[in-house]
Amino acid sequence: DGGITQSPKYLFRKEGQNVTLSCEQNLNHDAMYWYRQDPGQGLRLIYYSQIVNDFQKGDIAEGYSVSREKKESFPLTVTSAQKNPTAFYLCASTRTGPNTGELFFGEGSRLTVL
Amino acid sequence: AQSVTQLGSHVSVSEGALVLLRCNYSSSVPPYLFWYVQYPNQGLQLLLKYTSAATLVKGINGFEAEFKKSETSFHLTKPSAHMSDAAEYFCAVIHSGGYQKVTFGTGTKLQVIP
Numbered sequence: 001d002g003g004i005t006q007s008p009k010y011l012f013r014k015e016g017q018n019v020t021l022s023c024e025q026n027l028n029h030d031a032m033y034w035y036r037q038d039p040g041q042g043l044r045l046i047y048y049s050q051i052v053n054d055f056q057k058g059d060i061a062e063g064y065s066v067s068r069e070k071k072e073s074f075p076l077t078v079t080s081a082q083k084n085p086t087a088f089y090l091c092a093s094t095r096t097g098p099n100t101g102e103l104f105f106g107e108g109s110r111l112t113v114l
Numbered sequence: 115a116q117s118v119t120q121l122g123s124h125v126s127v128s129e130g131a132l133v134l135l136r137c138n139y140s141s142s143v144p145p146y147l148f149w150y151v152q153y154p155n156q157g158l159q160l161l162l163k164y165t166s167a168a169t170l171v172k173g174i175n176g177f178e179a180e181f182k183k184s185e186t187s188f189h190l191t192k193p194s195a196h197m198s199d200a201a202e203y204f205c206a207v208i209h210s211g212g213y214q215k216v217t218f219g220t221g222t223k224l225q226v227i228p
Contacts, residue, residue: 042220
């Protein structure tokens with residue numbers, strides 16, 4: 001079945017460590033996104049990518065980095081510069097084209113900083 | 115810029131009662147609006163979307179929403195709540211301007227009381 005796979009589902013990190021969250025999709029979607037979810041704040045956009053080898057900062061990119069070397073993959077690195085990284089991270093994808101809009105989400109990765 | 119406001123971070127209904135979750139939008143152009151549902155520790159799933167074809171939109175699991183331009187609203191309803199409807203619901207709007215940026219509301223948690 002087509003879909004988006006995020007891993008790991010749960011991750012614990014010590015302060016000062018970088019961690020990378022994986023996101024893979026087999027939907028043949030061009031656009032991919034990373035959102036951060038905190039209680040009561042909805043989803044906030046971290047980075048997005050419309051095509052391979054190109055990506056743009058979202059609303060809260062500081063302390064995060066991404067790459068898009070393959071269409072199927074859009075990993076997110078949470079760096080030690082991110083001051084409050086404990087959150088639920090969601091990867092999503094969508095077809096490009098005028099206002100297609102529907103996002104397909106992975107199951108999420110919950111990061112906890114110890 | 116487009117935005118959405120969800121009124122009520124928590125809503126409780128009795129099983130079998132009407133579900134009404136409120137969403138108001140702000141947009142300088144005709145919006146594309148969405149409702150998503152999220153079960154605990156999972157990603158979001160599309161319930162329904164409005165793309166100007168019809169003002170009353172039917173979605174999955176018996177949910178529907180009506181686009182009311184005069185009230186700038188897109189409220190989500192279901193005639194009879196089931197226990198399985200307990201989840202968090204997000205209203206979202208897509209930005210115009212060439213890429214698929216979606217802005218989410220802060221979410222409404224629905225509790226269904228037996």
